[in-house]
Amino acid sequence: MASSLLRTLIPFDIYGGMKLTGKYFGKVLLQSNRGTKRTHIVVEYPETPVTLMPRYRGRLQMIKDEQGEIKCVCCLACEKICPTQVITIEKGKKEGRKTPYPTRYDFEMERCIFCEFCVESCGFDSIILNHQFELAAYNREDFSHGTEGVFQNMYDLTPVGHYSVASEE
Amino acid sequence: MFKTEEMEINLGPQHPSTHGVLRVKLHLDGETVTRCVPMIGYLHRGVEKICEDKTFFQGQVWTDRTDYVAAISNNLGWVEGVEKLFGITTPRRAHYIRTMLTELNRITSHLLWLGTHALDIGAMTVFLYAFREREEVLSIFEAFCGARLTTTAFRIGGLREDIPPGFEKQVRAFQARFLDCIEEYETLLTENRIWKKRTIGVAPLNAEDAIALGVTGPVLRAAGSSYDIRKAFPYAAYAEMDFDVPTQTAGDTYARYLVRLAEMRQSHRIVNQCLDGLPEGPVMAKLPKVLKSEVNEVYHAIEAPKGELGYYFIGEKGSQSPYRMHIRAPSFINLQALPKMTEGRLLADVIAAIGTLDVVLGEVDR
Amino acid sequence: MMPTLTQYLVISLLQIVVVLGFVMTLVPLLTFAERKVIAYVQVRLGATRVAGGLWGAQQGRLHQSRTVTGGLNGLMWFLGRVPVFSILRGLPMFIADALKLLTKEDIVPASADKAVFVLSPALALVAAFTVFAAISFAPGALFVFPKAVPFLGGLPFNGFLTDLNVGLLFILGIASVGVYGIVLGAWASNSKYPLLGGLRSAAQIVSYEVPLTLSLLVPVVLTGSLNFNEMSTRMATDVPANGMVAIGRTLIMFVGFFVYTTCGFAETNRTPFDLAEAETELVAGFHTEYTGMKFSFFFLAEYSSMITVSALASAFFLGGHHLLPFGIQGFVHLSGWWGGPHIIFFLFKIFTLLFVFLWVRATLPRYRYDQLMNVGWKFLIPYTLIMFVIAALLRYAA
Numbered sequence: 001m002a003s004s005l006l007r008t009l010i011p012f013d014i015y016g017g018m019k020l021t022g023k024y025f026g027k028v029l030l031q032s033n034r035g036t037k038r039t040h041i042v043v044e045y046p047e048t049p050v051t052l053m054p055r056y057r058g059r060l061q062m063i064k065d066e067q068g069e070i071k072c073v074c075c076l077a078c079e080k081i082c083p084t085q086v087i088t089i090e091k092g093k094k095e096g097r098k099t100p101y102p103t104r105y106d107f108e109m110e111r112c113i114f115c116e117f118c119v120e121s122c123g124f125d126s127i128i129l130n131h132q133f134e135l136a137a138y139n140r141e142d143f144s145h146g147t148e149g150v151f152q153n154m155y156d157l158t159p160v161g162h163y164s165v166a167s168e169e
Numbered sequence: 170m171f172k173t174e175e176m177e178i179n180l181g182p183q184h185p186s187t188h189g190v191l192r193v194k195l196h197l198d199g200e201t202v203t204r205c206v207p208m209i210g211y212l213h214r215g216v217e218k219i220c221e222d223k224t225f226f227q228g229q230v231w232t233d234r235t236d237y238v239a240a241i242s243n244n245l246g247w248v249e250g251v252e253k254l255f256g257i258t259t260p261r262r263a264h265y266i267r268t269m270l271t272e273l274n275r276i277t278s279h280l281l282w283l284g285t286h287a288l289d290i291g292a293m294t295v296f297l298y299a300f301r302e303r304e305e306v307l308s309i310f311e312a313f314c315g316a317r318l319t320t321t322a323f324r325i326g327g328l329r330e331d332i333p334p335g336f337e338k339q340v341r342a343f344q345a346r347f348l349d350c351i352e353e354y355e356t357l358l359t360e361n362r363i364w365k366k367r368t369i370g371v372a373p374l375n376a377e378d379a380i381a382l383g384v385t386g387p388v389l390r391a392a393g394s395s396y397d398i399r400k401a402f403p404y405a406a407y408a409e410m411d412f413d414v415p416t417q418t419a420g421d422t423y424a425r426y427l428v429r430l431a432e433m434r435q436s437h438r439i440v441n442q443c444l445d446g447l448p449e450g451p452v453m454a455k456l457p458k459v460l461k462s463e464v465n466e467v468y469h470a471i472e473a474p475k476g477e478l479g480y481y482f483i484g485e486k487g488s489q490s491p492y493r494m495h496i497r498a499p500s501f502i503n504l505q506a507l508p509k510m511t512e513g514r515l516l517a518d519v520i521a522a523i524g525t526l527d528v529v530l531g532e533v534d535r
Numbered sequence: 536m537m538p539t540l541t542q543y544l545v546i547s548l549l550q551i552v553v554v555l556g557f558v559m560t561l562v563p564l565l566t567f568a569e570r571k572v573i574a575y576v577q578v579r580l581g582a583t584r585v586a587g588g589l590w591g592a593q594q595g596r597l598h599q600s601r602t603v604t605g606g607l608n609g610l611m612w613f614l615g616r617v618p619v620f621s622i623l624r625g626l627p628m629f630i631a632d633a634l635k636l637l638t639k640e641d642i643v644p645a646s647a648d649k650a651v652f653v654l655s656p657a658l659a660l661v662a663a664f665t666v667f668a669a670i671s672f673a674p675g676a677l678f679v680f681p682k683a684v685p686f687l688g689g690l691p692f693n694g695f696l697t698d699l700n701v702g703l704l705f706i707l708g709i710a711s712v713g714v715y716g717i718v719l720g721a722w723a724s725n726s727k728y729p730l731l732g733g734l735r736s737a738a739q740i741v742s743y744e745v746p747l748t749l750s751l752l753v754p755v756v757l758t759g760s761l762n763f764n765e766m767s768t769r770m771a772t773d774v775p776a777n778g779m780v781a782i783g784r785t786l787i788m789f790v791g792f793f794v795y796t797t798c799g800f801a802e803t804n805r806t807p808f809d810l811a812e813a814e815t816e817l818v819a820g821f822h823t824e825y826t827g828m829k830f831s832f833f834f835l836a837e838y839s840s841m842i843t844v845s846a847l848a849s850a851f852f853l854g855g856h857h858l859l860p861f862g863i864q865g866f867v868h869l870s871g872w873w874g875g876p877h878i879i880f881f882l883f884k885i886f887t888l889l890f891v892f893l894w895v896r897a898t899l900p901r902y903r904y905d906q907l908m909n910v911g912w913k914f915l916i917p918y919t920l921i922m923f924v925i926a927a928l929l930r931y932a933a
Contacts, residue, residue, distance in 0.1 A: 012360075014362065017361055018898050020353060020356050020357060020898075021576045021897055022576075022894065024575070024577075024578055025575045025894070028575040028578060029618070029621075030618050030619065031618055032615065032616045032617060032618050033624060034615045035618075040575075041304070041578050041579070042579055052311070053308065053312040054312075055314065055315035057316050081226070083228075113319065115230045115321045116315060116321070117226070117230075117321075120329060129315070176727060178731075197731075200731065200904055290901060291806060291809070293573070293577070293896075293897065294897050294898060296577075358900075361899070361900065363901070363902055366906050367902070516816060517903045517904060
């Protein structure tokens with residue numbers, strides 16, 4: 001009875017919370033914002049690069065072999081497996097190449113959900129999801145990626161800096 | 170000359186504390202709620218219908234987007250449901266890894282609930298502390314499957330890849346400090362007199378009403394029932410795990426808070442057991458080239474962080490996709506308890522009730 | 536030397552400019568401090584982006600440092616490396632905040648009562664600022680104009696605007712006018728959420744006025760005065776008649792400080808009593824429909840009443856212009872500079888209390904409306920009444 005009255009009058013519970021928050025305030029205050037040892041959890045993103053895990057799923061990219069040839073043989077597995085149907089492939093032939101060659105490989109990023117099913121289904125390791133995550137753009141066309149014509153950007157990273165402040169410099 | 174009438178007020182769909190696009194129509198007499206009507210459908214995308222056109226393999230990506238804070242739990246429900254439909258046996262190692270990730274996912278889901286619920290009641294610091302730990306778990310997901318929220322973590326028949334190198338160390342580092350973090354949340358909230366005043370006796374729901382309304386999960390367990398699918402109908406590797414089902418009897422907001430905190434501690438225990446007893450072996454079962462279902466139907470339920478998450482499939486002969494798919498979404502059914510919990514109480518209690526029900530609108534509307 | 540009327544008016548004008556300038560600079564700085572303190576408590580960094588961020592010296596290199604903004608960026612980016620002072624990083628944010636509020640579009644809802652809608656922020660602001668007329672920042676002259684100054688030479692520049700003999704009464708009276716601004720603004724918005732916020736605020740401020748005033752009656756009874764300077768000086772330095780009275784005085788001031796601060800939190804609508812603008816319940820409460828400068832008037836009013844509450848608490852309970860709080864200075868004799876009244880002590884106490892305001896906001900949840908009323912009527916009013924009786928007994932014993 002007496003102790004409960006005392007606990008009502010003197011707010012020990014509030015003191016505990018204040019002590020915890022005060023402790024964190026002191027810790028962050030006494031350390032520098034950009035030191036090696038720090039309590040705060042902020043990543044100052046554009047200035048400090050973000051670390052990504054090796055399996056990070058970014059944008060779809062086609063990779064070439066040592067001769068600079070596209071590895072894709074138009075098996076259409078990725079086109080079939082894609083849940084949102086963002087991949088369109090046209091089968092064709094190229095001189096001096098035995099296997100089929102994609103005359104058109106279109107990837108519409110604005111509908112892509114980055115599930116990596118396409119990479120998983122690919123039996124020839126010809127596509128990967130790279131580590132690029134700065135994918136915002138101002139024009140709809142910038143989201144369309146392809147191998148032919150204007151959009152010859154399936155092989156490279158999207159030019160960073162076109163969209164991101166990390167490129168200033 | 171004077172007349173009195175009840176004020177009708179729309180809480181949402183754009184309101185700071187309706188957790189998305191929930192709209193609640195309230196009739197207020199002063200600040201007392203006389204009628205409360207949750208109105209849903211602002212985030213309806215027709216997931217169940219879409220999945221009828223997709224193969225069983227593809228359909229998993231839509232489960233990421235129903236309850237988007239507990240995507241791995243949803244993935245688990247989907248793949249296990251499909252495995253049940255086709256009678257596929259998954260390797261034991263895959264079961265263990267699935268269990269571990271699902272429990273980590275339960276932790277992230279409860280942390281998000283804790284943060285937003287405390288923020289609704291006015292304690293803003295718990296939110297950031299909870300998110301600090303949540304980020305760490307999301308990095309674990311990123312290390313495992315490459316995405317933080319829309320994970321698509323599992324595959325029918327097992328896992329796509331085994332755990333990456335360094336994964337166990339990462340999980341253990343998190344496990345080592347997580348219990349202290351729960352202590353911190355408790356320091357800020359459990360004994361705090363304002364928190365107690367705001368939650369004890371607020372938005373009560375007794376076990377009888379909860380069962381009649383079909384409410385499951387922590388909300389039901391806080392009312393005294395110990396129904397937990399992990400114990401009642403074990404799936405994945407839960408039959409081999411040693412854990413308790415925390416219950417409370419009060420059935421109010423404070424009891425639900427205590428239950429969820431205790432569940433985080435149990436999840437922590439399960440993750441440790443999974444790590445310690447991780448069996449060797451393959452992570453993927455041998456699958457036929459193309460999955461073709463016979464005409465049969467399957468209901469598979471798992472204990473998602475919000476409650477009983479059930480997937481109901483009807484197969485079609487020769488087809489790769491379900492004839493009909495239905496999701497028993499715990500958020501959707503728990504939300505129906507809102508009028509029962511809030512009518513006759515104050516406006517501020519509605520906010521506490523929405524927070525404590527832990528609804529995710531992506532799952533309510535599907 | 537008595538000043539002539541013109542000299543008196545000129546000096547008063549200067550004092551008004553200084554005090555208002557002080558408050559008007561402190562409020563934006565306080566908002567910046569609020570962002571930073573809450574951020575640090577929450578293991579974040581808060582506002583760092585206005586300078587020293589995005590376009591600042593990247594990767595630690597101080598480029599562009601030849602221009603003014605470039606130099607500022609460089610300085611701010613450098614500050615991020617210095618412990619303690621790193622809290623100043625992003626300081627230009629408070630200017631940016633003010634500029635944003637000034638340049639925002641000023642929206643008056645179509646169905647609002649226009650005249651009242653426009654007037655009520657002004658009412659709140661005027662009430663909050665007028666209070667400073669009776670607050671004394673230093674008991675005597677802050678400095679004396681040197682002889683060389685034309686016209687004003689040899690005259691004192693006081694640390695207070697007026698030395699009202701009913702100073703406390705004036706402060707309490709004017710401060711309670713501020714609630715009209717809130718209620719009228721909420722009503723004139725003709726919107727449901729502001730209405731609820733305004734009702735809450737009216738009930739809250741009116742009912743917390745009672746324990747607030749009662750707790751301030753303790754120093755009034757102990758000193759037998761209503762004059763701000765006299766009260767604060769005597770509360771700090773009165774030499775008690777005997778040991779029992781001294782201990783009683785210190786204890787009652789200690790308890791009274793906490794009770795007064797609690798009421799002050801409620802009176803200024805701060806967490807854990809910020810029901811009137813509980814953003815998770817009422818969107819933004821009474822100022823939901825306000826934008827731009829009108830909104831910032833409410834904002835200024837709230838923050839300057841925080842300064843008022845801190846000033847009163849430190850003047851009457853924390854020893855005011857003297858170093859030691861709770862009347863301890865009465866029986867511990869400090870000599871030299873430390874023993875005297877200084878504006879530094881007073882300001883230090885105000886800033887500490889303001890920090891506590893922010894710290895509490897970062898920590899505590901918020902009461903519910905009916906619970907707030909319970910705390911006020913069933914807990915604080917009896918508490919303050921008992922304190923009042925004890926204070927009267929102490930006065931009788933002395």
